[in-house]
Amino acid sequence: MSRDVSDSELRPALHRVADMIADDLQDVGQYPVMPRVRPGEVASMLPGSPPSEGESLNRILDDYARIIEPNITHWNHPGFLGYFSITGSGPGILGEALSAALNVNAMLWRTSPAATELEERVCDWLRQMLGLPEVFRGHINDTASISTMLALAAARHVQPGLEVRELGLAGRPDIPELVVYTSDQAHSSCDKAAMTLGLGLRQVRRIESDEQFRMRFESLVEAVEADRRAGRRPMAVVATAGTTSTTSVDPIDRIAELCHREGLWLHVDAAYAGSAAICPELRDLFCGWERADSIVFNPHKWLFTPFDCSVLLMRDVDRLKSAFSLVPDYLKTDEEDVTNLMDLGVQLGRRFRSLKLWMVIRAFGVEGLRDRIREHCRMAQDLASLIDEESDFEVVAPVPFSVVCFRWLAGDSPEQQDHRNEALLNEINAQGPVFLSSTKLDGRTTLRTAIGNLKTTDQHIQDAWQIVRSAADRLAADQLR
Numbered sequence: 511m512s513r514d515v516s517d518s519e520l521r522p523a524l525h526r527v528a529d530m531i532a533d534d535l536q537d538v539g540q541y542p543v544m545p546r547v548r549p550g551e552v553a554s555m556l557p558g559s560p561p562s563e564g565e566s567l568n569r570i571l572d573d574y575a576r577i578i579e580p581n582i583t584h585w586n587h588p589g590f591l592g593y594f595s596i597t598g599s600g601p602g603i604l605g606e607a608l609s610a611a612l613n614v615n616a617m618l619w620r621t622s623p624a625a626t627e628l629e630e631r632v633c634d635w636l637r638q639m640l641g642l643p644e645v646f647r648g649h650i651n652d653t654a655s656i657s658t659m660l661a662l663a664a665a666r667h668v669q670p671g672l673e674v675r676e677l678g679l680a681g682r683p684d685i686p687e688l689v690v691y692t693s694d695q696a697h698s699s700c701d702k703a704a705m706t707l708g709l710g711l712r713q714v715r716r717i718e719s720d721e722q723f724r725m726r727f728e729s730l731v732e733a734v735e736a737d738r739r740a741g742r743r744p745m746a747v748v749a750t751a752g753t754t755s756t757t758s759v760d761p762i763d764r765i766a767e768l769c770h771r772e773g774l775w776l777h778v779d780a781a782y783a784g785s786a787a788i789c790p791e792l793r794d795l796f797c798g799w800e801r802a803d804s805i806v807f808n809p810h811k812w813l814f815t816p817f818d819c820s821v822l823l824m825r826d827v828d829r830l831k832s833a834f835s836l837v838p839d840y841l842k843t844d845e846e847d848v849t850n851l852m853d854l855g856v857q858l859g860r861r862f863r864s865l866k867l868w869m870v871i872r873a874f875g876v877e878g879l880r881d882r883i884r885e886h887c888r889m890a891q892d893l894a895s896l897i898d899e900e901s902d903f904e905v906v907a908p909v910p911f912s913v914v915c916f917r918w919l920a921g922d923s924p925e926q927q928d929h930r931n932e933a934l935l936n937e938i939n940a941q942g943p944v945f946l947s948s949t950k951l952d953g954r955t956t957l958r959t960a961i962g963n964l965k966t967t968d969q970h971i972q973d974a975w976q977i978v979r980s981a982a983d984r985l986a987a988d989q990l991r
């Protein structure tokens with residue numbers, strides 16, 4: 511028996527799912543952001559072996575409502591202010607649902623002309639929205655980690671005389687160490703790319719950052735010179751526009767100049783902050799990225815597109831194609847002048863991710879998206895002002911976008927202060943209505959508030975701050991006892 515469930519069962523189930531989604535989006539704020547669940551508790555509610563007979567869709571959906579939905583961390587919650595807060599907006603959810611229904615594999619133009627051409631068009635819309643030159647061509651991957659890995663693979667591929675694609679790296683004394691430079695604030699995806707591509711973690715130079723967490727340009731220049739003197743080959747710089755901890759922006763303009771002079775590949779990681787470049791008044795922060803060889807930007811972070819959706823913009827897409835294109839007989843086609851998306855990376859199969867992005871851009875419009883980004887940035891400034899008014903808290907990094915890093919100034923030594931900030935974070939997150947995350951800056955525990963959800967309002971931010979304030983007061987009173 512290979513028949514799908516009957517239309518008479520599926521149709522009402524689809525309607526029920528539509529209602530469940532709408533209800534969840536409407537009521538998500540009533541859940542605690544983090545479920546009150548212990549490790550193993552969800553597993554204990556699930557049978558240890560699969561059902562031998564099929565079950566009704568209604569029963570499965572009942573279990574979804576009982577076991578799954580209440581026990582996830584609610585990223586759609588307006589009080590989700592941790593990591594990078596994201597929104598799977600209504601239009602994006604429609605696109606995601608329809609792409610699941612179409613079940614398209616956009617590996618070749620032939621296997622989905624619409625998915626291929628929509629992806630190309632939507633990526634070009636994005637390019638225009640970001641103010642980048644026409645030469646950039648974009649395509650969509652799952653995550654920034656993969657986009658960065660592909661960009662560095664292209665950088666390795668164009669190294670003269672190496673022929674890594676054919677000859678590999680192992681067992682080759684003729685190859686010097688290939689070095690990648692990034693800041694000590696850069697995302698770990700840069701290290702993972704180096705691990706994966708056979709460059710090795712030791713060949714990733716983590717250049718120190720300045721007091722505002724931006725890569726120190728002079729240190730970068732020195733590191734490149736030192737590597738050349740030692741016979742190593744500087745290969746690429748990964749500059750970040752919007753670092754993960756503080757959203758600081760590296761001096762991309764100067765770095766671009768250096769890369770041009772030294773023949774280094776410039777990859778810009780704008781995974782989170784790229785969205786802000788759609789606002790012309792924020793674009794100065796990205797000055798120089800138009801000279802990059804590759805840029806990654808994640809609409810799933812701050813462009814209201816459901817996870818996952820990462821755009822890799824390439825100055826010369828043929829460099830990526832020549833690094834990865836490999837067409838076995840069973841995938842040969844005779845269409846000319848078409849893009850076969852499988853040529854632009856490791857994977858063959860590809861989800862139809864541009865559909866949701868198309869729906870988001872159309873439903874909000876460029877001006878609507880700008881307004882939403884501006885609103886988040888304004889709320890972050892307001893929160894920073896609230897924190898500044900408190901004598902026992904400090905904002906510890908500039909706030910160029912929508913993330914505020916702060917610290918509770920409790921405790922006599924740095925260690926004690928770290929310990930108290932960790933306790934404060936646990937106390938805040940245990941309450942339920944908000945969820946914050948933490949990081950280390952200059953080795954010190956720091957709390958982070960990231961604003962990126964469409965449902966987050968001024969009231970949520972004020973409530974969140976009250977929760978922080980009262981949690982700190984409670985902990986301070988406990989310490990006096």
Ligand SMILES: Cc1ncc(COP(=O)(O)O)c(C=O)c1O
Binds near residue numbers: 594654808
């Ligand atoms: C600056 C930056 N780059 C890359 C990444 C990795 O993103 P992804 O989860 O899409 O791989 C992140 C994740 O937060 C990030 O902040």
